[in-house]
Every structure is written in structure tokens, then in C-alpha cells.
Amino acid sequence: QTTFNWKMTSAYGKGSPFYMDGPGSATDLAKRIREMSNGRLNIQVFGAGELIPAFEGFDAVRAGTVEMNHANSYFWTGKSAAAQYFTAVPFGLNFQGINGWLYDGGGQELWNEVYAPFGMVAMACGNTGVQMTGWFKKEIKDVADLKGLKMRIPGLAGKVYASLGVDVKVLPGGEIFPALERGVIDAAEFVGPFQDRRLGLHKAAKYYYTTGWHESATVSELLINKAAWDKLPADLKAIVQNAAAACNVIGEAWCQKHNSEAMDDLIKNQGVIARPLPDSVIKALRTETDKVLAEAAAKDPLTKKVHDSYMAFKAKYDRWSEVSEEAYHIKVRG
Amino acid sequence: MFEPQTYAILMLVGFFVLLMLGVPVATTLATVGFLFGYLGFGDSLFNLLPARIYGVVAGYQWMAIPLFVFMGVMLEKSRLADDLLDVMGHIAGGVRGGMGVGIILFGVLMGATTGIVGATIITLGLLTLPTLIRRGYDKSIACGAICASGTLGQIIPPSLILILLSDIMQLSVGTLFAAAVGPGLLLAGVYIIFLLVLGMLKPDLMPPLPQAERDAVSRKQLWVRFWKVVVPPIMLVVAVLGSIVGGIAAPTEAASMGAVGAILITIGAGRFKWQVLKEVALETSKITAIMMFILMMAQVFALAFRGLHGEDLIVRMFEWLPGGVNSDIWFMMALIFVLGFFIEWIEISYIAVPLFLPVLINQGVDPVWLAMLITVNLQSSFLTPPFGWALFYLKGVAPPEVTIRDIYKGVVPFIAMQALTLALVFFYPQIALWLPKAIGW
Amino acid sequence: MNTAAAAVVRRIEGLIDAVGRATLYLCLAMIGLVAVNVLLRYSLSFGSVWSQELEWHLLAAVILLGMSHAIQRGDNVRVDVFYADFSPRAKFVVNLVSLGLLLLIALLFIKLSLGYVAQSYAINETSADPGGIPFRWAVKGLIPVGFGLLALQTVGALLKLVLVEKQRLGAGHV
Ligand code: NA
Numbered sequence: 001q002t003t004f005n006w007k008m009t010s011a012y013g014k015g016s017p018f019y020m021d022g023p024g025s026a027t028d029l030a031k032r033i034r035e036m037s038n039g040r041l042n043i044q045v046f047g048a049g050e051l052i053p054a055f056e057g058f059d060a061v062r063a064g065t066v067e068m069n070h071a072n073s074y075f076w077t078g079k080s081a082a083a084q085y086f087t088a089v090p091f092g093l094n095f096q097g098i099n100g101w102l103y104d105g106g107g108q109e110l111w112n113e114v115y116a117p118f119g120m121v122a123m124a125c126g127n128t129g130v131q132m133t134g135w136f137k138k139e140i141k142d143v144a145d146l147k148g149l150k151m152r153i154p155g156l157a158g159k160v161y162a163s164l165g166v167d168v169k170v171l172p173g174g175e176i177f178p179a180l181e182r183g184v185i186d187a188a189e190f191v192g193p194f195q196d197r198r199l200g201l202h203k204a205a206k207y208y209y210t211t212g213w214h215e216s217a218t219v220s221e222l223l224i225n226k227a228a229w230d231k232l233p234a235d236l237k238a239i240v241q242n243a244a245a246a247c248n249v250i251g252e253a254w255c256q257k258h259n260s261e262a263m264d265d266l267i268k269n270q271g272v273i274a275r276p277l278p279d280s281v282i283k284a285l286r287t288e289t290d291k292v293l294a295e296a297a298a299k300d301p302l303t304k305k306v307h308d309s310y311m312a313f314k315a316k317y318d319r320w321s322e323v324s325e326e327a328y329h330i331k332v333r334g
Numbered sequence: 335m336f337e338p339q340t341y342a343i344l345m346l347v348g349f350f351v352l353l354m355l356g357v358p359v360a361t362t363l364a365t366v367g368f369l370f371g372y373l374g375f376g377d378s379l380f381n382l383l384p385a386r387i388y389g390v391v392a393g394y395q396w397m398a399i400p401l402f403v404f405m406g407v408m409l410e411k412s413r414l415a416d417d418l419l420d421v422m423g424h425i426a427g428g429v430r431g432g433m434g435v436g437i438i439l440f441g442v443l444m445g446a447t448t449g450i451v452g453a454t455i456i457t458l459g460l461l462t463l464p465t466l467i468r469r470g471y472d473k474s475i476a477c478g479a480i481c482a483s484g485t486l487g488q489i490i491p492p493s494l495i496l497i498l499l500s501d502i503m504q505l506s507v508g509t510l511f512a513a514a515v516g517p518g519l520l521l522a523g524v525y526i527i528f529l530l531v532l533g534m535l536k537p538d539l540m541p542p543l544p545q546a547e548r549d550a551v552s553r554k555q556l557w558v559r560f561w562k563v564v565v566p567p568i569m570l571v572v573a574v575l576g577s578i579v580g581g582i583a584a585p586t587e588a589a590s591m592g593a594v595g596a597i598l599i600t601i602g603a604g605r606f607k608w609q610v611l612k613e614v615a616l617e618t619s620k621i622t623a624i625m626m627f628i629l630m631m632a633q634v635f636a637l638a639f640r641g642l643h644g645e646d647l648i649v650r651m652f653e654w655l656p657g658g659v660n661s662d663i664w665f666m667m668a669l670i671f672v673l674g675f676f677i678e679w680i681e682i683s684y685i686a687v688p689l690f691l692p693v694l695i696n697q698g699v700d701p702v703w704l705a706m707l708i709t710v711n712l713q714s715s716f717l718t719p720p721f722g723w724a725l726f727y728l729k730g731v732a733p734p735e736v737t738i739r740d741i742y743k744g745v746v747p748f749i750a751m752q753a754l755t756l757a758l759v760f761f762y763p764q765i766a767l768w769l770p771k772a773i774g775w
Numbered sequence: 776m777n778t779a780a781a782a783v784v785r786r787i788e789g790l791i792d793a794v795g796r797a798t799l800y801l802c803l804a805m806i807g808l809v810a811v812n813v814l815l816r817y818s819l820s821f822g823s824v825w826s827q828e829l830e831w832h833l834l835a836a837v838i839l840l841g842m843s844h845a846i847q848r849g850d851n852v853r854v855d856v857f858y859a860d861f862s863p864r865a866k867f868v869v870n871l872v873s874l875g876l877l878l879l880i881a882l883l884f885i886k887l888s889l890g891y892v893a894q895s896y897a898i899n900e901t902s903a904d905p906g907g908i909p910f911r912w913a914v915k916g917l918i919p920v921g922f923g924l925l926a927l928q929t930v931g932a933l934l935k936l937v938l939v940e941k942q943r944l945g946a947g948h949v
């Protein structure tokens with residue numbers, strides 16, 4: 001029997017909780033695959049910077065120099081605009097919804113279609129669950145408060161904020177705290193309670209707006225070189241797929257536990273004020289998001305195809321969740 | 335064919351040999367990296383090299399280098415800082431080593447504005463080294479003081495080391511910044527005491543300005559010159575620091591305020607010309623390019639070291655450990671120190687920290703304290719020959735009569751003082767831990 | 776033949792010098808841009824993602840286009856502990872070997888990076904940020920360009936080294 005020795009890079013540093021360390025992380029995925037395959041598929045995991053810089057995994061897997069990369073697909077929007085949808089779009093699906101679309105609603109097939117020209121396949125392999133709007137030094141009462149607000153917010157959400165007058169600042173992770181603390185920026189988005197607390201953001205700003213309208217369930221992506229994938233026998237392929245699906249759930253579960261603990265601590269012990277954004281602000285953000293997404297979809301047929309599939313699924317899922325999850329949370333749970 | 339690890343050892347040996355023969359540092363790094371990499375694992379992994387090169391040239395954090403270099407070169411070219419140290423010497427009066435102390439203090443101020451070692455060393459090297467030598471300072475002492483002063487920037491926040499460690503160790507950058515203040519100032523204090531004591535024991539190494547020359551300048555004249563030459567550079571540092579503290583600029587971009595300030599000061603002094611601006615910009619781009627060129631070539635070496643499983647060499651050494659928290663910590667410290675001879679701090683952090691961290695944290699070691707021990711220790715990697723960034727930066731801008739041998743000789747006492755400071759932080763953890771607790775970071 | 780080689784050396788040095796000098800304007804633009812971005816954000820809360828990206832695009836250009844010029848000006852740092860005491864002949868050999876190695880390294884970098892840039896160009900890679908600079912492949916393309924200049928510079932330096940050495944030996948015989 002052939003033994004496969006693979007390399008997997010990550011966009012996150014060695015030791016990052018959730019992404020690189022702990023249940024459902026890249027390291028955990030490699031361990032599960034090794035154990036299930038009885039050592040026939042050995043994956044050596046490298047944190048960001050060890051072999052390549054954080055955001056170079058796409059090219060490395062494409063070239064086949066490493067077989068796998070663990071990151072989020074929206075880092076690759078500069079290479080293929082459609083990649084955004086396989087991580088999160090603003091006002092998008094929640095954890096159950098995105099899994100419904102990916103596993104059973106045609107999402108997985110589209111994901112592979114988007115990566116086919118690059119000779120890669122991908123699958124979901126973790127999820128942060130709903131993230132947070134972010135940390136604000138001042139209260140946000142209505143849309144006017146966004147005008148001239150200096151905020152660290154990357155990506156598509158940044159563009160949406162910018163259209164409402166926010167001054168979007170690009171900052172590497174390490175500079176968020178000092179910049180927010182000193183008031184170089186007035187607000188910053190990072191991940192969720194557990195990760196944000198580790199960065200110390202609650203010591204720099206008191207208002208923690210909820211919830212993650214821009215990232216309602218952020219998918220971790222396992223990216224695989226297609227040629228390498230095709231060389232795996234069927235049982236190893238099944239092992240990889242099942243390990244990834246396991247990590248998808250286990251990682252999200254880890255986030256639920258740690259975020260609920262961290263949020264309790266932030267509110268009870270650290271004096272953090274957590275509240276949702278005002279309705280008027282959410283409405284304005286939604287309107288702008290629809291425009292931005294429509295604009296992106298209009299530029300490229302493949303993006304449009306993915307967009308349409310995603311939105312069609314979402315429309316159906318929204319109607320269902322309204323009478324199921326939502327009704328439970330609002331009327332039943334108490 | 336050997337085991338990959340054997341090639342890793344051969345690579346280190348080859349690195350030493352070529353370096354000692356006088357092959358340029360950058361060429362040496364890439365040559366041994368390519369040679370032993372190809373022998374050990376073939377060419378596949380080198381396909382990742384362009385990604386690493388792109389990571390270097392597109393690295394936002396390096397933006398601070400040209401900004402600070404520009405500030406330093408502008409001060410030098412505008413000839414405003416020509417007699418900066420002379421004035422400091424006048425102020426120090428008969429105190430031997432007074433100008434050396436001035437350099438350390440300047441390093442503290444610069445360190446508070448940047449986390450880039452090269453920037454401080456190049457600025458100080460350009461501004462002060464020629465004057466110190468002309469004033470009869472021992473070349474080695476002068477070089478040692480400048481290199482040590484420059485590395486202070488890596489412990490006094492903001493600092494790239496602290497930012498990277500916070501990422502690898504998953505700690506708050508704010509906590510690490512606060513914790514580093516104590517050890518950073520302690521290190522500076524130890525340097526200053528050393529220079530003053532050395533000045534008393536061996537006055538010839540660091541002569542004060544001659545009595546006659548000091549007498550020739552009246553107190554009032556000195557005061558005027560103080561305002562003209564000492565205050566402007568300090569004001570630049572204040573401008574940079576002030577723009578960070580005042581919430582105007584993020585740490586990396588803050589240096590641009592210093593660059594603009596340097597132009598304004600030159601204009602104010604009536605010495606501004608387009609020609610000067612162009613010369614300064616050319617010098618800045620040259621210095622930046624060569625620093626980054628060495629860093630790019632270091633990528634070949636780092637990639638090969640990884641590909642040859644150089645980190646396994648360290649794991650094997652780890653197995654010899656007798657056990658016990660303190661011996662584990664000291665082993666880690668010894669390892670980081672030894673690695674500092676060969677490779678640069680970024681690779682050391684990526685290799686050594688994840689290796690020891692879980693073991694030490696499980697034994698209840700305070701991660702913030704551990705991060706400070708690592709940070710103090712990593713200072714040495716900048717200074718330890720043969721591969722020390724501080725040494726190369728200074729050599730790059732030093733007058734021709736300064737040899738790398740002078741620099742090597744000069745940094746030795748300062749490395750010893752870093753070891754002393756490391757021991758102090760080890761035995762008195764509160765040096766690092768009280769400030770974060772006191773201000774609640 | 777020597778004069779032909781000398782002419783080649785002059786041509787190469789001229790080109791590297793011209794490109795190197797041009798980076799001074801890129802450097803000035805970059806420093807000005809960082810300062811302007813800071814001040815506009817602080818005073819008017821005005822900023823854009825592309826102008827922030829332009830900062831490091833310019834830095835990449837300064838580095839990759841400027842490095843050959845810096846090396847030509849003799850800024851390539853070496854450890855001279857033993858080298859300083861070498862005979863002229865030994866110094867010549869060390870320099871000859873060093874330049875030969877550097878030429879090989881530059882060529883390897885070109886070879887390795889061409890595929891990387893082609894991948895990016897083929898998909899018209901843009902910034903991952905919707906407000907960023909569209910031509911991501913262009914900044915990546917500076918890598919082979921920069922190392923192309925380095926290869927050229929090294930060829931010039933090799934020719935020059937040999938010419939000077941010949942002259943030195945010739946002078947020794949007179
Ligand atoms: Na610093």
C-alpha cells in the first residue's frame with residue numbers, strides 16, 4: 001500500500017486557537033486523517049510564515065508544491081471574485097444555512113467549478129459561527145455616526161461601510177490594538193469574543209456591537225491540489241472528506257463554547273457594553289450590500305451563477321428558518 | 335546520500351566558511367540555501383520561493399525602514415546633526431563616556447518610535463559614528479554602543495518581535511508592550527552604567543572633549559547650539575512618538591511624520607535644496623534596497639533549513655533534557671541564543687517557540703514572563719557574529735576605516751550585558767510583570 | 776577586445792544607474808504618500824484602500840528596482856575578518872566566485888518567479904480587497920524584472936573585475 005506524505009500550509013500562525021490549535025483545527029484535521037488512514041496519509045502542517053507567507057497558499061496549492069492549504073476562500077477574491085461566497089457574504093446564511101447550501105444545495109459543486117480552472121478542489125473544514133460587528137470607541141446611534149468613522153475592516157464589508165462614509169483603514173492584525181487604543185482608528189473588526197479578547201481589543205474600546213452582519217458564519221476552507229487528490233485511492237478520499245466534515249462541526253462547536261464563555265467574561269468582568277447595531281444602520285448596510293453584491297455579480301458570469309444559486313437557496317432557507325429556528329429563539333426558548 | 339538533517343548541518347558549516355572567506359552575506363545565504371536544498375530535497379520546495387520574496391517586498395511592516403532611514407539621512411545630509419554629539423560631549427563635560435550615554439538615550443527614544451532595528455542603527459551610524467571616531471572614541475566601543483542602542487528598538491515597544499510573539503504565543507500585544515517597558519529600560523540602564531564605569535576604568539577608550547575646547551564655548555553659546563542641533567532630532571522623535579500616542583498614526587506609518595519633520599527642520603535652518611532632497615531620497619532607496627535584498631536572500635536559507643528539517647535537529651536536542659521547569663527554560667534560552675549565531679530572529683521564533691511553549695505552559699510558566707525572556711534573549715541574535723543584522727546594518731553605513739572586526743569586538747560586552755539582563759528578568763519576574771498589572775493591560 | 780568589453784561594462788552601468796536613480800522619485804513619492812494618507816485621515820477622515828496599497832506597491836518597486844544599483848555602488852555587505860588581509864590575487868578569486876554565484880542566484884530567481892508571475896497574469900489577479908489596486912500581477916512582475924537587472928549588473932561587474940585584474944597583472948609586469 002502506498003503511503004502519501006503531504007504538506008498543508010495555513011493562513012494562520014502556529015498556535016492560533018481554532019485555526020491551528022485545538023478541536024477542529026488544521027492540526028486536528030491532520031491528526032484525524034493520519035489516525036483514520038492508519039498512517040497512509042501523513043500531512044505535515046505548517047503555520048503562516050513557516051513555509052510561505054499567510055496568503056500565498058492558493059498559488060502554492062495551485063502549483064502543487066504543497067498539496068493542501070487551510071484558510072478562508074474569501075482571501076482569494078483577487079484571483080476569482082466568486083470565491084467570496086464560499087466563506088461569507090454580508091447578510092448571508094448562518095451556520096446551518098451555509099452547510100445546507102454547501103452539502104445539499106449545489107454549493108459544493110459550484111465551489112469545485114470555480115476552482116476547476118486552477119486545478120484545485122475545496123471543501124468546508126470548520127466554521128467560526130456568527131462573528132461580531134466589532135469594537136467601537138463611541139456609541140453608534142444612527143447612520144450619520146458612521147460618517148468619517150475610521151475603521152479597520154477588510155474586504156467586501158469594508159466596501160459597504162465605505163459607501164456609508166466610513167474611512168476604511170487597512171491594518172495588519174498586530175497593529176489593531178495600538179491603533180484602536182490610541183484612537184488612530186475609532187473602530188475595528190476582528191473575529192469574535194474569544195479571539196478578540198486575546199488581542200485585548202476590549203481594553204481599547206468599550207462598545208462591542210453585535211452581531212456579525214458581515215460574517216454570519218465564516219467557513220474555513222480546505223483547499224486541495226486536484227492532481228494530488230486524484231492520485232488518492234477512494235478510501236483515503238473518503239477519509240479526507242469525513243475528517244473535514246467532522247472538523248467543520250467540531251470546530252464550530254468549539255467556537256460556541258469558547259465564545260459564550262468569553263462574552264460572559266467581557267460583559268460581566270471587563271465592563272464591555274454589547275448590543276446590536278441600531279435598526280436604521282442595519283437597514284442602510286443591507287441596502288448597500290445588495291448594491292455591492294449585484295455589482296460584483298454583474299461583472300463576471302461565474303460569480304453571477306454562484307450568487308444566484310446562493311441567493312435562491314437563501315430565500316427558501318429564510319422562509320423555513322423564520323418558522324423554525326427564529327420562532328424557537330423568539331417565541332419558544334424563553 | 336545523507337539524511338536531510340545532515341545537509342542542514344552541512345549548510346550551517348558552509349555558511350560559516352563562505353562568510354569567513356569574505357563572500358558577501360547575501361550571496362552566502364542564497365548559495366548555501368540553494369546548494370544544500372537541492373542536494374537534500376531537490377527543487378520542488380524552491381517553487382515556494384517567489385511567494386516568500388513577494389511576502390518580503392509586499393510586507394507592510396517594512397514601510398518603517400525607508401521612512402526612518404530618510405529621516406536619518408536627511409539630518410545627516412542637511413549637516414544639522416554634524417555636531418550633535420559634540421554638543422552632547424560639551425554637556426557631559428568631564429564625564430568620560432558621556433557621548434556614549436547620549437547614544438544609548440537616543441536609542442531609547444528611537445526605540446520608542448519604531449520596532450525596526452536597522453532604522454535606528456543606520457540613523458545612529460550615519461549621524462554619530464564619524465564624530466565619535468574623530469573625537470578619539472575607541473572604534474569598537476563606539477560600534478558596540480550603536481548596535482546595542484539600535485537593538486533596544488526591538489524590546490522597547492512598539493516592536494516587531496513583540497508583535498510576532500503575540501501572534502505565535504496567542505497573547506495580547508498590549509500586555510506584551512506593557513511588559514516589555516521594564517526589561518527594555520533595565521537593559522538601557524545596564525548599558526549606561528557599563529559605559530560610565532568603563533569610562534572611569536579606561537578613560538582612553540572614551541575621552542571627554544578636551545578641557546580647552548570645552549572652555550572655549552561659553553555656557554550661553556552651548557545653550558544656543560543645544561537648541562540648534564540637539565533639539566531638532568529629539569523633536570523628530572517626539573513628532574513620531576507623539577503621532578502614535580496622540581492617535582494620529584499607526585506605529586508603522588508614524589515614521590512618515592518624522593520624515594516630513596526632517597524636511598521642515600532643514601527648510602527652517604535654511605539648508606534645504608532640491609538637490610539635497612534628491613540625494614537623500616537616493617541614499618534612502620539604496621539603503622532600503624540593500625537591507626531588503628539581504629532579507630530576500632535569507633529566504634532561500636530559511637526555506638532550505640525548513641525543507642531539510644533543521645527543526646528536527648532541535649527536537650533531538652530537546653530529548654536530552656534532564657527535566658524540571660527551570661532547566662527547561664534555561665535550555666530554551668541557551669538554544670535561542672545559539673540559534674542566534676546562525677539564523678535570524680523570525681525563524682528562531684517560528685522554530686523554537688512552538689517547540690517549548692506547550693511543555694512550559696503545562697508546567698505553569700507565566701506566558702507573558704516567558705515572552706519577555708525570549709524577547710530579551712532575541713536581542714542577542716542581532717549582535718552575535720557572524721550573522722547579526724545589527725552588525726551588517728552598521729557595516730553598511732560605517733566609514734571605510736571601520737572593519738567588521740571592530741564591530742564584532744565592540745558588541746561582545748553588550749551581549750554579556752544582555753545575558754545579565756536576561757538573568758535579572760529571570761530572577762525578578764516583576765521587572766516585566768508589574769506594569770501590565772498596574773495599568774490593567 | 777578589452778575596449779569592447781569596457782564599452783559593455785559602461786552600457787550596463789549606465790542602465791543600472793539610470794534605473795537606480797529613478798527609484799529616488801519612487802522613494803519620494805512613497806514617503807509623501809504615507810504622510811499624506813496619515814494627515815488626510817487625521818484631519819478630514821478621508822482615505823482610500825487603494826492609496827494605502829499604493830504605499831507598499833511603491834516600496835516593492837524601490838526595493839526590486841533599486842537593489843542592483845545599491846550593489847553596483849558597493850553596498851553588498853561582507854564579513855572582512857580574514858578577507859581584509861588577503862592578497863590581491865586571493866581577493867580577486869573571492870570576488871570572481873562571489874559574482875559568479877550571484878549571477879547564478881539571480882538567474883535561478885528569474886526562472887522560479889516567472890511561473891509565479893504568469894499564474895497571476897493569466898487570471899488578471901487583482902487586490903483581494905474590493906477597494907484595492909487592480910494590477911496585483913504587475914507588482915509581482917517586478918520580481919523577475921528586479922532580478923533581471925541584478926543578473927545584468929552582475930555580468931557587468933564580472934567583466935569589470937576581469938578587466939581590472941588584467942590591468943593590475945599587466946601593470947605588475949611592466
Ligand atoms: Na520599539
Ligand code: NA
Nearest residue numbers: 674715718721
Ligand atoms: Na546573530
